[in-house]
Amino acid sequence: MRRAVGFSAGQWLDILRAVFELALGRIHLTSKSPRALLEMAGKRGDPIENSHKTGAVDVVIHRVSWAIAVAAGNVPWRSDCFVQAMAAQRWLNRSGITSELFIGVRKRENAAFEAHAWLRHADITVTGGDFSTFIPLAGPETWNGLNNTSPALR
Known part of the structure; x- marks a missing residue:
């Protein structure tokens, strides 16, 4: 809490925006079908011209990543990795910054099945931390092939 006193306006x-995006992500998670969620995850936004070359984009990505992480740990509802990834992706999309949302799984010996979501822009991890032990099951290629999905996702 002491650290929060030192935050700039x-x-x-940014934290307020993150709370809004997380709330919207949580509402979508509880009210939309799996197919609708996957379609939302596949929206990459309209890219800013030469966005990969500008330092300004990196600053926005860092701000979004930081604010989502801070807000997610302090809101009174569950804001797991998928909600965080959806929230950050929506925020970046509205800023004209493309990103890719991934969903992966891992199974450790004698451990429970685990799923994880993360968001990336080029080689920058926006949300999701270290995902190196997860095998991506859904990502940009999946989102492009939604017309051929199973009936369970319709």
């Missing part, structure tokens, strides 16, 4: 605005 801009950081507080």
